[in-house]
Amino acid sequence: MDMPTVLMTVSNSYTNDPRVRKEAMSLTRAGLRVAVCALDRSLSFKPMEYDHQVTVKRLRISLPYTRIHRALVVFPIFLMFCILEILTIRPTVVHCHNLDTAIVGVPAKILCRSKFIYDVHDHYPSMIKASVPFPLYYLLKILDRVLTSAADCVIVPSMYRAKLYPSARRIFEVPNLPKISETCQPGIKRSGKDSSIFTIYYGGSLSKGNATIKLVRLAARLSDIRLVLAGYPKGNLHAFLKKAATTLPNLSYLGEVDRSISLSLLCTSDVTIVMYEPCNINNVYASSNKLFEAMMMGVPIVTNKETVASEIVEREACGLVVPYHDDAALEQAILTLKRDKKLWRKLHDSGRTASEKYSWEQFEASFLSKYIELINLTFSIVDSKSGSFE
Numbered sequence: 124m125d126m127p128t129v130l131m132t133v134s135n136s137y138t139n140d141p142r143v144r145k146e147a148m149s150l151t152r153a154g155l156r157v158a159v160c161a162l163d164r165s166l167s168f169k170p171m172e173y174d175h176q177v178t179v180k181r182l183r184i185s186l187p188y189t190r191i192h193r194a195l196v197v198f199p200i201f202l203m204f205c206i207l208e209i210l211t212i213r214p215t216v217v218h219c220h221n222l223d224t225a226i227v228g229v230p231a232k233i234l235c236r237s238k239f240i241y242d243v244h245d246h247y248p249s250m251i252k253a254s255v256p257f258p259l260y261y262l263l264k265i266l267d268r269v270l271t272s273a274a275d276c277v278i279v280p281s282m283y284r285a286k287l288y289p290s291a292r293r294i295f296e297v298p299n300l301p302k303i304s305e306t307c308q309p310g311i312k313r314s315g316k317d318s319s320i321f322t323i324y325y326g327g328s329l330s331k332g333n334a335t336i337k338l339v340r341l342a343a344r345l346s347d348i349r350l351v352l353a354g355y356p357k358g359n360l361h362a363f364l365k366k367a368a369t370t371l372p373n374l375s376y377l378g379e380v381d382r383s384i385s386l387s388l389l390c391t392s393d394v395t396i397v398m399y400e401p402c403n404i405n406n407v408y409a410s411s412n413k414l415f416e417a418m419m420m421g422v423p424i425v426t427n428k429e430t431v432a433s434e435i436v437e438r439e440a441c442g443l444v445v446p447y448h449d450d451a452a453l454e455q456a457i458l459t460l461k462r463d464k465k466l467w468r469k470l471h472d473s474g475r476t477a478s479e480k481y482s483w484e485q486f487e488a489s490f491l492s493k494y495i496e497l498i499n500l501t502f503s504i505v506d507s508k509s510g511s512f513e
Contacts, residue, residue, distance in 0.1 A: 127498065128156045130214040130237075132205045132224035134198075136168050137161040137179050139382045141412050142244065142280075142299055143220055144174070145483050146490070151176040153491045158212060160205045160224075162186070162197075165379075180208060202227055209235060216240060216498055222247040222263070225270045232273065238498050241274035242297070246287050249403045276497050283408040283431055295493050299412045301419055302483040305386075321461045322349045324392035324422075326385040327413055329364065330357040332406060334398035334427075334447070339367050341454055342374045348457065351392065353377040353385055389413070390420045393467070394460050397436075400447055401429035410435065415481045417441075418474035423467060425456050441474030 129150055133143050137159050147157045158178040163170075164186040171180050182204045186197045205227045209217060217231040218240040228239035248264040268290055271277055277291040280299050288294060323342075329335045329352060342350040350373060356364060361378075368376040380388075389395055395417045399406035408431050417424050424442030426432045436442040443460065445452035460467050479485075 126154070126156045127215040128158065128212055129216045129218055130209060130212060130231075131157065131159045131218045131220065132161075132227055133159065133220040134162045134201065134223045136163050136165070136181065138168060138174070140220075141301065141305075141382065142297075144177075145300075145302060146218075146242075146297065147177045148175060149483075149487050149491055150494065152487075153495060155215075158208070158214070160208050162201050198223065206230055209237070213237070218242060220244060222267055222270070225274075226266075228270065229273050232275075238275045239273060240276050240278060240497075241270055242278040243284070243288070244280065245405045246284065249287075250405050252403065281408050281410050281431065284404070287404065293497065297490055298481075298486065299410060299415070300481055300483045300486055301412055301416045303419065304484070320349045321347070321394075322351060322392045323394050323396060323457065324351045324353075324388050325396045326353045326380075326389060327411070328357060329354045329360055331360070332400040332402060334396060334400070334453075335360060335364070337398075337450060337453060338396060339364070339371070339374065340450070341457065342367075342371055344454065345457070346373055348461065349373050349375070351375045351377065351388055353380045353388060355379045386416065386420075389416060389422060392422055394423050394425060394442075394457065397424050397426045397432055398447060399427065399430050399432070401427070406430065415478065418481060419478040421471040421475040423460055423470040423474065425453065425460075439473060439477035441470055441477060443470075 131143060131147060133140060137143055147159060150157050157176070158180065161179055161181045163181040163183040166183050166185055168181055170183055173179070182201050184197050184200065186193055205224065209227060209231045213235045214237050216238040217228050219225040219228045220242045221244050225241050228241065231237040232239050248260055248267055252260045271288045272290045274291065276293045276295065277288050278295060278297050279285055279288070280297060282296045285294050323338065325338060327333065335352065338350055338352070342348065352364065352375070364376040368374050395413065397411065397414050397417070399409050401407050407429060410431050414424065414432050414435065418439065418441050424436050426436050426442060426444055427447035428444045429447055433444045437444055443456040445456050
C-alpha cells in the first residue's frame with residue numbers, strides 16, 4: 124500500500140512552534156509521510172523547505188498579529204492555499220492546528236475522505252471573548268462546536284480542557300512537553316553568566332494577561348535585578364516596552380526571537396515567570412512548554428496559584444506560587460529567590476529531577492500508539508528511548 128500521508132495546517136511559520144514540530148517529527152518516525160501548510164507572517168522563511176523528513180510549504184504574506192482587519196483578507200487566501208494542497212496530495216489525515224485552520228478539515232473529509240484531526244492549542248472563543256463583539260464570539264463558539272463534531276478526533280494539551288469539547292467523537296491528550304534532545308543540547312548551557320546580576324527571564328506572548336506590565340513595574344522598583352523580555356507583543360505593548368527599555372537600564376526587551384535563542388536566555392537566567400491572569404479558561408488550564416523547559420534546565424519558576432501550572436509547581440517543588448493580583452507577593456518571591464541561595468538550589472534540583480517524567484521522549488510512544496490506532500494503520504512505532512522499532 125502507499126505510505127499514508129498526514130497534512131498539517133498551522134497559521135504560523137511552523138519552525139518556532141515546538142508543539143507542531145514535535146508531533147510532525149514523531150509521525151515521520153512512525154513511518155508516515157508528513158507535510159505542513161504554514162503561514163509565514165513575517166516573510167522570514169523559505170516558501171518551501173524540508174525539516175528532516177517533514178515537507179513544509181508556506182504562504183508568505185505579511186500579517187502582524189495585531190492587524191485584525193488584514194487577517195480578514197489574508198486568512199481566506201491561506202485557507203484556499205491549504206485546500207489546494209489537500210486536493211493535490213489527497214492525504215490520509217488532515218491534522219489542523221487551532222480553530223483558524225480547522226475549517227479545511229471538513230472539505231478534506233468530503234472531497235478526499237481524509238481523517239480530520241482537530242488539535243486545539245487554545246479554546247479560541249474563550250480567549251477573545253472580552254475583546255470582540257458578543258455576536259462574533261457567539262459565531263466562533265458555534266463554529267468551534269461544529270468543527271468539533273465533524274472531527275474524527277480532538278487533541279487537547281490537557282485533559283482539564285476536555286470538558287470544553289463535549290461533542291467530540293474521540294479526544295486524547297498531547298501535553299506541551301519539551302524534548303530533552305532540544306532543550307538540553309550542548310549549545311544551551313550556563314556559560315558566560317554574570318552571577319552578580321540576578322536575572323529574571325520571561326519568554327513567550329507578551330500581554331497584559333501574562334504579567335508583562337507587572338514585570339516592567341517590578342524592574343522599575345528593583346534596580347539590582349535584570350529583567351529580560353522576549354516574545355511577540357500583543358496590542359500596543361510594543362511601543363510601551365520599547366520606551367520602558369530606554370528608560371530602565373535593567374530591562375532588556377528583545378522582541379520575537381528564535382526558539383534556540385529563547386532557550387539559551389532561559390538557561391542563563393536565575394528565575395523565570397509563568398503567570399496567567401485567571402480571566403479565561405485557557406489561562407486557568409495553561410501548562411505551557413516554558414514551564415517544563417524551565418524544570419528541565421533547573422530554573423526556578425514563579426507562577427500564580429489560580430492555574431493548573433501552580434499545581435505542577437507545588438507538587439514538584441520547583442518554584443514559588445503567588446496570587447496573580449498580588450504585586451507585593453510577586454516582588455517578595457523574587458527577593459526570596461535572590462537572597463536565599465539554599466532555597467534556590469533546592470528548587471533547581473527538584474525541577475531537574477522532576478523533569479525526567481515531563482519530557483516528549485517519555486510521551487512519544489503513547490502519542491504514536493493513539494494516533495495510529497485512530498487512523499487504523501498497522502505501522503511500527505518507534506521506541507523513542509532506544510531509537511529502534513518495536
